[in-house]
Amino acid sequence: MKHHAVPFRLRVGTQDVVIALFVTVMQVQGTLARVAAEGAPRPLTDFGNLGFALLVVSGLVVAVRRRWPVPVFVTAALASLVYYGLDFPDGPGWLGLFVALYTLAAYGDGRRSLVIAGVSTAVLAIWWLFAAADIEPRAAIGWVFFRIGASVMSVALGESVRSRRVIAADAQQRAELAERTREEEARARVDAERLRIAREVHDTVAHAIAIINVQSGVTAHVLDKRPDRAREALQAIEQTSSRALREMRTILGVLRDDNDGRVPYPGLEQIDELTAKARDAGLDVTLEATAPATPLPSAVGSAAYRILQESITNVISHVGPTRVTVALNPGVDVLEIRVTDEGRRTGSGADRPSGNGTDPSARAGRGILGMRERCQLLGGELDAKPTPGGGFEVTARLPLAPTGSRL
Template sequence: MTAIDRARCRLTARPLALDAALAAGVLGCMVAGSFVDPHGENGVTWGIRTPDPLGLVLMTLGAAALVFRRRAPLTVLALTGAVSLVECVTGDPRVPVAMSAVIALFTVASTTDRPTTWRVGLLTTTVLTGAAMLAGPLPWYAQENLAIFAWTGIGATAGDAVRSRRAVVQAIRERAERAERTREEEARRRVAEERLRIARDLHDVVAHHIALVNVQAGVAAHVMDKRPDQAKEALAHVREASRSALDELRATVGLLRQSGDPEAPTEPAPGLDRLDELAGTFRSAGLPVQVAHADHGTSVPAAVGLAAYRIVQEALTNVQKHAGPGAKAEVSVVRVGQRLEVTVLDDGVGHDPGDERAAAPGEGGGHGLLGMRERVAALGGTLTAGPRHSAGFRVHAILPVETRTAVHGNPGETA
């Protein structure tokens, strides 16, 4: 920082001292100007005339009023204008008392709005110029009278220009600050949405595979002594479900890697083409599942396919956990125009006390149903879930095939 910058900072921090210095400078200029005769024999002549006592008093009063120009700009303008008016009418019009009024008018124009500047500027210019022309000792066309008109107009115009520049700079600063806040809020929102998406994926993967592991482990424990071959088969299913869970967890956690970490798995996200494979894992766990496709063999966006797969996965997991022994499940995927309808039905005997699906509609169910609703809402679709009239449970999702360009910033989930 240079010495000039340091001095400017100190003066800006003390506005009263700055105004006092300005008033002293204006007083010096006015006093010096009062010794100048612009109509001398050799042009502008210095020291030919001296100001009268009234002129010195008026110049001192006008300069002293400028010390308070920031605190009361209109009052200071009225005082300096009155002093200048007295000088124009009764004193020597060549004494530049009007200089204080010009500075005060500049201050008013730079601190108020444009309509106020117009009104005050026209009033000041008209009164001072008219008084000098009509009541002053010089002819109305004298250059001193025209100078009053010119300098008051320049003061008002310069003050308005300064005010406009300040407004532009302030608007630019506010836009920059607002843009910065918007970027920070957008970053926080994306982080929250990404955390929510990963939480849903983790819940779907863990709930599904752990439920299968639990069922198969129970089967193995039940038939271990009497039918060891069936127990081995159940343990093989446990091993396969565990391996699948680890693979999917590894793929999900891979999204959290930093830029310098090893590459994350690049296996594509599951979609409708893996529904039969998904149903097979449940059949191997003892849950009869029928899958019906009526999507006309058309492809859907990756985001829609992943959401449909996760909804079916979570719904069948809930059937496995809560529908009771002997329950059966039916899965249907139907393409209707620009919508994909996914339905999962079961014929379970009823809900046990710990069934998360038995929650009241206002309670939102457990985390599985909440995750399904969030997935569907993110795509702009609808989901209904509730008990069937006879027995069992029904999950029905309507997913629009034309999704938004990006779904919560998930790579690969684009329309």
């Protein structure tokens, strides 16, 4: 078993403490070494060891540079101004200042920190020019321009680090947003598929149960007196239940298909079979259909079939034997579907299902809602309302080029 070594890294706070100690030691030791080699106009021990204190303060303050970049820079800058203003010996006492300047650009709040860094660099440059007034000109130019160049490089390096960090954070946010978007789209697709399956199951089962209910009532009513009629009703029950089972297997087969295969759903090609079943259930169906000039899109044909099926199912369930007119009018860009019934007939006998066929609220269930959703998905509209004669009318308009919402 192989073991991969984990690279050792200090925590951010610990890193800053180490850097602060390093800067402090370099400033103090470097200055002492230069004083020992060249001498100094003012010893570090003057004013109660103020020179040592300024070097230590400007170095140790780096330990909290990322937490408070502006105060750290201000502290280091003031310490540097006082140090050189009192003519303490030259040396690497600027190291803490440049680290603080870099931190201000890298970890500040963007534009405001850059403005502070730029203005401060200009002020320090002017101060350094005054401080170098008593130095030999050639040495003074090198002394000043080294500090100005180091300041500019510190700001540029800090801004580069800040920009990279901002770009990385922005990329991370975009990645998280893309992931959330993918998850939301996946949930939306799952919800849409569940809704589609629920509509298919409802339309298939509700239509079959309605016909079986009517035919069962007919069988019970005529079993003794008209066995031939009872036999026909039982055959209709068998055919209806068999077709419902086939359609349910089709739906479940799509769910189990690993290849996400799509099988053809019923379309207007089965309208004659649909109206024949309705007649077997006791409806007097008149079909007024005009052949479309061009083949209908499969989505439109399937939605039209399901709307017709649900409308006829509602008539069977809530009205019973009555006259129904089914009209199909394919236009240039819209397919209009109209299903109109004349309402409940009086004296229907045993063939009449229970329920109120004249009360619109009796029909306003999941069926009409499902039909309306089918229309809206294709950019169409559906209107369901009672007629003056006590019947009910469902009108649907489906664009032949679907423009509705896609889930």
